[in-house]
Amino acid sequence: MKRMLKNIGFVILLIPALAILFFGPRQQAGVPKGRVVVTYWEKWTGPEEQQMKIIVDDFNATVGLKKHIFVQFVSMADIDKKTLIATAAGVPPDIAGLWDNDIAQFASLGALTPLGQLAREHGITRKTYKKVYWKACHYHGRLYALVSTPADIALLYNKLVFKSDARKLRAAGLNPNQAPQTIKQLDAYARVLTKFGPRGQLLRAGFLPTEPGWYYPEVFFWFGGHIWNAKTHQFTLTTPQDVAAYRWIAAYSKWLGPEAINSFTSAQGNFESAQNPFMLGTLAMEQQGPWMANYIYSYDRPFSTLHWSYAKALTMPLAQRRKNYGWAVAPFPSAVPGMKDVSYCGFDAFVIPRGATHIKQAFTFIAYVESQPVMERLCSMMSKNSPLRKVSRDFIEHNPNPYIDVFEKLANSPNARGLPKIPIMPQVVDELNTEAQAVALLERTPTRALEKAQHRLQREYDSYERVQRLRRAEK
């Protein structure tokens, strides 16, 4: 009896084990025979994931078929950390979709494959790209990344709010049919458009420098400031321009009160929802990227279809089509007289991690995406501008983003800027976010906050340099 029970137990365990072995998931499921599999990890989930998947499927059905390559697309959260760990373990993906901020850190650690030679072989040169993106793909003069999709930051403003408060704007000497041109004007518009409730609570903010809270390290750009001097390897956070940028953040908190701002912000919904404050009309102006066109269309369709259906509007000339939208885009104002079309140009990056097994095939896919028709298709789907120098008329005229020409102009501007390539970039972003938050809460003065950040970051960088020297000496 005992023996029988033992045998039954053994069989019970054996059956699922064999079932998993023979019928369980396969890594190569769905891969056509005779193809080299290129693994591609990407950060996007939701619509962007689907849009990139369309491009991947097209590649697999055309160029991939011809060249015997199959790109396996895997979408995941925390892509930077996962890529890092996989690279350290020696099993990285063939392509990883990182952020522009990651390039310097990964490249400085030797975690990325230089792409210069491969790019040249595929005819991708500095002439292919807009200057700002090409420069940002390099670290210490070497090409380590190419752009999967780019973006730049502009001022989004709610035309309907401008219209409803036109009288007040005119009374304040401001033009309701035009976006603010300078930071001073932006503040003046914000004062007029801000509304308070009976208990003094903030009902509508004209503008808040702390919204959406993603661009603290870039706030210096609007004031002509810099984070870093690449020649001297010194942070430059205590310059008058940088202090002015933080004073600007503090000024809003002093005017509205940090508690009122926090209470207002916490009552707003997620960025990716119909409760987004810009879509709700509770935030009249915001610093944002081109992707907002898609989000507004998805979550607040009437805001993008005031007169005609979306499909019908797409067939109209651009100037007429813009009347269909309750929102508009303008270059973000600058505090520096005469400095126009300032923008932060960031991007999603294709990189080939060190230790990738199919470098050439991986680059074939990257080069496919970098070709003008494919890139324009991808960027159109995501309503983003193109990183390429050449842009077709059709891309501008029939882009789902009716203001794509503004974003194109900003990316081509001599004042288009990327974040500096500092190997300790994650600390820089973390520190600047913390200090900007402290200034917004009026916990520290702008000067004190920037001195603190300058001191801490410079010490971090100097320590990094010391260890690098030690490593070189050990070699």
Add this chain to the structure above:
Amino acid sequence: MIQWRNEIRQTAKGLAFLSPWLIGFAVFMALPIGLSLYLSFCDYPLLQPPVFVGLRNYHAMLHDSVFWESLRNTGYYALLTLPAGMIIAIGAALLLNSRVRGIAIYRAIIFLPSLVPLVASSMVWLWLFNSRLGLINTILRYLGFAHPPGWLTTTQWAMPSLAIMSFWGLGNTIVIYLAGLQDVPRELYEAAEIDGASPSRQLWHVTLPGISPVIFFNLIMAIIGVVQNFTVPYVMTQGGPDRVTYLFTMYLYDNAFSFLHMGYASAMAWVELLIVLLLTGIAFWSSRHWVHYQGK
């Protein structure tokens, strides 16, 4: 000789049965622990080989303001949660130990929140603490507080908010106290009653000494839990505002996986272990004076 052979065979069999655990312990515990000790003396950015830097990581901690800030925050969090958590848990256990109708339902209600995953309950509490729309401030406004606090958004209230939220998950601790309370001999209460002891005296002189080993156990677990706390502040505040809820483990995590200072993070992990050892050591030392075991 035969007996000796049998013993060896038995030992080998025993070790063979233990081997999954032994191998698992060696590969997943002992080796990483040893490696982390070695790495704590190295600069190791994960993607380059470690370079021995001696005590530099430990020395750097002395001058790292964020390290001290995170340590201070963890200490503050411990002060807010440990004593209050114990009082609340013992109080709840005492109530749940009473003989009233439907007590099983009350026990289940108190225990249920501790079954909810931490991330899920954090999301719920994010809304409860919402300064304009949250239930807590809505009630406070209804009670006449015109300007209720911005719970998670102000530097003064962010950490107390996390402490309040931590009491939500005390169900496990309460159940352990409840088991301890039911183990206190009935005759001690009867004797105290005959001697004329009031309920509060009974609590002080019978109940608390009776469950002191359970209090001691929960104290040790709470110390370890508090020092290792990560998930809730990571989900709810990400260490903000202005780093006031940036706990030790969060800084350790950032050093390891965001800044790639694996060596520094390893050194921090060893400092954390020393802190836990020190605190539990103090608890063990003091237990001689306040923990009473039955039959001793």
